[in-house]
Amino acid sequence: MSNANPSPSSLPGDPAAGAAIKATDRAHVFHPWAAQGRIDPLAVAGAEGSYFWDHDGNRYLDFSSGLVFTNIGYQHPKVVAAIQEQAGRLATFAPGFAVEARAEAARLIAERTPGDLDKIFFTNGGAEAVENAVRLARLHTGRTKVLSAYRSYHGATTTAIHLTGDPRRWPSDQGAAGVVHFWAPYLYRSPFHATSEEQECERALAHLEDTIVFEGPGTIAAIVLETVPGTAGIMVPPPGYLPGVRALCDRYGIVLVLDEVMAGFGRTGRWFAAEHFDVVPDLLTFAKGVNSGYVPLGGVAISAEIAAGFEDRPYPGGLTYSGHPLACAAAVATITAMAEEGVVEHAARIGADVIGPGLRELAARHPSVGEVRGLGMFWALELVRDRDTREPLVPYNAAGEAAAPMAAFAAACRKAGLWPFVNMNRTHVVPPCTITEEEAKEGLAALDAALSVADTYTTGG
Structure with missing residues (x-):
């Protein structure tokens, strides 16, 4: 291999x-x-x-x-060759145009994301993906608060670092802009005094619902979770937890954002870690493995319902290098090689x-x-x-x-x-x-x- x-x-x-x-x-x-x-x-x-x-x-x-x-x-020779070929054909172009590499990368990603996450907003990396996912959720719901877990990492831009639940947040925590942290399941060091995966799941979901209720469901735009937390410790959630979070989001009208920046594109043995848990989020962030980091690229996969809200109103966000042709060509080659080589x-x-x-x-x-x-x-x-x-x-x-x-x-x-x-x-x-x-x-x-x-x-x- x-x-x-x-x-x-x-x-x-x-x-x-x-x-x-x-x-x-x-x-x-x-x-x-x-x-x-x-x-x-x-x-x-x-x-x-x-x-x-x-x-x-x-x-x-x-x-x-x-x-x-x-x-x-x-x-990887196929990815290197694709970058070289794209550089010789069209090295760069503004994001407001239809470019073959960008369109094909979006199509290949949408083919693999779960459910109806078929619209792709490209960013330069994972932190910007999280930033834009939160913006999409706030605009979609008209709410401001966002819940995220302790023992998490979501990036180092302003919103993403506030969402982060590890000590890298502390020096930049100058007003968390509506971010509330909660405890996610971690049986080995259970914050809920659980002794089994079943107890950990049940108590973690009860804690999350209590947090939602006491923060005010009508104020919460999104819950942002790493599907499988990465830098914070690779704590695979217990069976039933992510479906339970999905159910809470549905009950209270909250957008579920799964951060797959680290866990996505084969890292967990599936294209996306959400597949292990049979859960479809409303927004899914990605980066890193989408093209093995050969050229910086990230993005947000957007559900049909959220995307529909911007058919007649502009989305107030964008990046000069969104969907950069070299990065997208690398993504096309990476995804294609991964599929062909198993x-x-x-x-x-x-x-x-x-x-x-x-x-x-x-x-x-x-x-x-x-x-x-x-x-x-x-x-x-x-x-x-x-x-x-x-x-x-x-x-x-x-x-x-x-x-x-x-x-x-x-x-x-x-x-x-x-x-x-x-x-x-x-x-x-x-x-x-x-x-x-x-x-x-x-x-x-x-x-x-x-x-x-x-x-x-x-x-x-």
């Missing part, structure tokens, strides 16, 4: 070039989510398939998929037969693993100091010395040739959806070695 990759011994090394690139980067690039004087970014020389490598000739198996977006792997089915199979069982086997041997959860190519290991008390390996939102155990674990992963996705006390296993069985087992072996380092920080059972 994955492209052929050079072996470590065959990788070219040019340390001087790497040093020069890093020096220029540190002189001029202002990096996101970072204290600029404390970072040491790796200078990347190249990437292909499931791997990337640096200028010293070190190769890494990417268990982060960039930022969980290279669903089809790095440098990438979504492959992700489901490798997740069910290799990644999931492999992670559970690691958990049985490593006391630092508190829980394994996920599906498809979307997994998380929750690392703990004590399995009995479930004390996290590092405190919530730990920094500096308090985060040292996770830093040591991540360093051990890199030493073993694995690039991890680490957040708080978790490591996420989110490789490209094209990863081969052999590559997946290679990654699991590297995780095995790194978890031995995490084990040294455990204190209990």
